[in-house]
Amino acid sequence: MTVYPSDIYGFLGPNGSGKTTTLRILCGILLPDRGEVSVLGQNPASQRGLLRQRINILPESHGFYGWMLAGEYLRFFGRLYGLNLTDTDCRMHLQQVGLDSADRRPIRTFSRGMKQRVGIARALLNDPEILFLDEPTNGLDPKGRRDIHDLLLSLNREKGMTIIISTHILDDVERLCNRIAILHDKKIQYEGTLLEEPAEKARTKSGLESTYIACTEKGKQQ
Amino acid sequence: MKLMTLIRKECIEDIFSSRGAALYLVGCGVLSVFSLLLVSNTELSLLDNAQAVYMMAGIIMSLALLISVIRGSDGFAGERDRETLELLLITPVSAVDIGIAKLMGTFVSWLIIFLLSIPYLWAVGSTGQNLWPAFIYIFIAGSFLVLIFGGFMLGLSARMKTFKEVLSIGLTLFLLSASPVILGPSLRQSGIGRLIDHVNPFGSALNMIDSVVVDSQNISFQLPHLATLTICTIFALCFLYATTRRVEL
Incomplete structure (x- = not known):
């Protein structure tokens, strides 16, 4: 391959x-x-x-830290990639996947489709090659x-x-x-x-x- | 920064989750019942204050052990069950760092239990001898136990597939470790009892507290116990390092 x-x-x-x-x-x-x-x-x-x-990956079945807010979730993974994301950055990443004004909501309240979008936003955080x-x-x-x-x-x-x-x-x-x-x-x-x-x-x-x-x-x- | 981020996440998850709150509530309940018994029960209230503090110390050590076993078992295996481990493993953070962060999270849980136990120790032992050394040695012994059992259980959970599997081993280990208490004073004097007492970190922790609080012995008497605890800690941390160097799903 x-x-x-x-x-x-x-x-x-x-x-x-x-x-x-x-x-x-x-x-x-x-x-x-x-x-x-x-x-x-x-x-x-x-x-x-x-x-x-x-690189980055969006796994098929991926869990979420349901207690985290969407913005907090992105900030957490951003820090693991050495990025210090601001609130504006998080909002921008979420907007990119069609989740406007969702950064202050806990992930456990999201639908499956919304979670998938958050997952994609996370996978794009480090701008992977x-x-x-x-x-x-x-x-x-x-x-x-x-x-x-x-x-x-x-x-x-x-x-x-x-x-x-x-x-x-x-x-x-x-x-x-x-x-x-x-x-x-x-x-x-x-x-x-x-x-x-x-x-x-x-x-x-x-x-x-x-x-x-x-x-x-x-x-x-x- | 990455390690601190992971530690922060572990602490928030441990402290603010319903499971974490339940654990502290159970801890407080157990400590309340025992301290009430020690103060109000006619026979138990006749005990010397130092003896009462020693009994409370046993309960606190058991709670430290229980926290380590539960948190340690949940470490990697729980994340695997909840399908969040893969997300952590694909980040540039090493699995060793994830293991260290989880151990630190367990240690913070122990710190909270220790702080919660101070008023209870004060209630049963404030009029007696050696209360301040008791605080110090309970903290030292508990910290060693958390590092030993937490490290070992985390190592197992890095290699085993599910939380239930790891927890069943952990609880067996918990019972084996508590055997010095279960054996009773006479059986502990037998050859096997002594051997278990010497190699078992839980036994060493209890013997050290007994020696300080009840027998008022100085630090030189505690060195063999401290040596056992230190050696076990080194083994547990090496085991954790070896098992987390390569974590797979």
């Missing part, structure tokens, strides 16, 4: 195929049993401290999903941020990603680009769907 700078890379696969495990290995949270991993030219297992300053997102649109309503899509696209265009998205929602992939890998049975069954021509996008979607099904079916037959 190779991801180039400024890619929005879709990491697809059915449940239990190893997507989350791979992302955790890439972030250095888990150690690989075998094989080599290099992220930004560094080994996530041995150079974790340096690497974590440059690579952003790993594990099922980022989980729990979001259609507008929320569209907002997150727009945010990710603008981050990619304006800052050149490399984004790796693990998902099985093909619509997210079709809208966001320029390259994809399909993982099944802990092996990459397919890795390639998505066509960018608008006229061909409709075909791409159905093409992506059939590629996805073919890859996962192939894995089952094997």
